[in-house]
Amino acid sequence: MAYAYDPVRASDRMPMPAINQEKYTYNYTAPWPVYAMDWSKKKSDGFQIALGSFLEQLSNKLQVISLRGGDNQYQNLGQDFVVTAEADHGYPISKLQWEPARLANKPSDTIATTSDILRLWELTDAEPPSQGGHIPSSSRRLYPNHAKQLKIKTELANNKQTFSAPLTSFDWNEHQPSLIVTSSIDTTCTVWNVETRQAKTQLIAHDREVFDVAFAHGSSDIFASVGADGSVRMFDLRQLEHSTIIYETPAASGKTTSSHHQNQSAAAPSFVSQSLLRLQFNRLEANYLATFQFNSHSVQILDVRVPGVPVTQLFGHADSVNCMSWSPHTAGQIATGADDCQLLLWDMNTAQSKSNNALHGHTQGHHHRHHHSKEAVKPALDPVRAHTAENEINHVSWNYTVPDWLAMASGKTIQALRGDGLK
Template identity: 50%
Template sequence: MENTRQYSNQKDVYQYDCPWPIYALDWCKSRDSAFRLALGSFIEDNNNKLQVIARTDLVHGQQQPQHPDFVAVAEAESHYPLTKVLWEPSQQNSRRADLLATTGDILRLWELADNPHYGTTSNSINGGRKTPAYFTQQLMKQSDFCAPLTSFDWNEADPSLIVTSSIDTTCTVWNVETNQAKTQLIAHDSDVYDVGFMHGSADVFASVGADGSVRLFDLRSLEHSTILYESPAISQPPRPSNDSKHSASCPLLRLQFNRINANLLATFRMDSPSVQILDIRHPSAPVVELINGHQSSVNCMNWSPSKPNQIATGGDDSQVLIWDIHDNDRSTSPYQQAATKHSQPPLRSIRDPILAYTADQGINSLSWSKSIPQWVAIGFGKTVQALHI
């Protein structure tokens, strides 16, 4: 196979140095272009970038000692920082050009237009003669104000659907083929920080936010939602006796469903070094907690695309850790495949990762490649590294 030939003679770490700080990061889903990455900048002024990079030796046919590991093959401007970037989920027998989506001020779709001279400066994102605009579609509500979007997810079961989260307490499901909002709902009591579809489902998604809860929604029955988990209250000084208000839960920053086992999802709290693994069959409490590995706050995580028991995390301590949630040798209690129907499985605390890597700065972004699952990409400062695991 082409990929086997391409990636057989390679290094364990490939590095790309950007001219700007990196925040958004995602691997290309296509096996034909597996070693391409989309990057989004986080610059405080109004001059942000969306960039696509590829391994230099795969672009030019061979690696020259004086050449960098990666080369930028396309770039476009974005007014505001990009909070997330995703390539379109891969589809069998698809002949369409590569599409990407980004969030920031609004949701945008981009088309990567390749030409026969792949890797030259004439490549661009939506830069073809038939596409004069930088982006093919602009998805936003028809109103005078659009609240900033914190994150989104692209449905793999039905790639026409994207769900976005916003600081205005809402989640919106978009049909990217019709350029219309399918539904919008008030998901939380305050800012929504992340949202994700359940693996294999075109209808079920979950969200997390500043109110400290994980909430589960079903597009077939939006009248009701399920609170899967509420984080512990933030420690605060004692309140006066006449103040009956409860302490606020600690905000939850990110979530992701397991990419194989649809019952599991991961989340983590603000300013926390631990990660909680939830089982939607047993709401209200985590079934696994990853602790003691990070020495400071976790910033990002990504489930393995090929092993349902493995997850990677990155933190302010500059560490990238890979965990095995079924590893009995590193946990406080034996793994149980399933609890009884009405019982809550005991919390298992995993204290040690199975792999660790230390970067030069705190890790801001992390992506585990689906098409080449032996590679994990990380972003820190102005640097991207692809790590062979």
């Protein structure tokens, strides 16, 4: 469905406050630990962030915060961001995303979240107070000149099961915004059509829990997943009877186990390998993706055309990596965060002069069979910038509409950082 831009509605909204060009950081402290986070993809709301609490109880929150203006009642609270909307969420949010940029001109905004099920939330202007002038308690913390509210738009769960296994992650297809793919601890991935509110397909993606899933950027058919079996697997919605294992973590022991996954023989051995927790495709060069293992200090950069080994690895953290995010503006730039409280920025292009197999150097066609190479390409690569947080960094996200800005979640703090201001 196409959405027309509404100039009347847009004019009623307070414009985004001007960004101070001399300022390199903006801060917000939440009342609880933060895990999930994402920037709005709407240009007029370039400094609007959605975030989710991480509480081990059924009283979690979904919040939307915006950069505050210079003249409002929050000026003396020491917060650069203010809450513009908040909703109860029950279980902790495993991931959240704003709708793709191509939908950003419609009148309302949509946010997707996963936890026990997939939910779509509509962010709209808050309803006016009742005639008695009473303002609901849930709205008292709203930015008064930009008050909004979050309402459930869609709840999607597998109706064939009496119990929905927890969802670990999801990805919203930027090329075909009607599609969202979710991953679950029950070994499956499900592709949803959020317009029809129906599951397009569900497949057993891994031998064990699936921890993350992502569409290849620019494609409405190809996606990849990682899980507790230690493999990166690629799927094509046009040929779901086949899949490709493009990478497996080094064997955790000498033991082997039989794999029954789709295009593999039941007798084919598979190494018992360490869990892969996250993956993300390069937003500008879809042949490349990044992933990392559980309790690992490094990040692996893979080329889907050369399965089996990383084209390079990022060694720089002194403790377990928790998150990573490719820049949507600069090819080869990626940010990583870890338990060592370090946010590191890397530039894959700096490795080109040290290896013919750096980010732009491959010419081979796509491989459909998984294979191992005895020697991985590991050009020397150091982070180009770094930032130290007060607590472990649990999430990092690049701003889609304002170049060079990224945000990180550390403890209860959201910190927006200008990349060129990092040391």
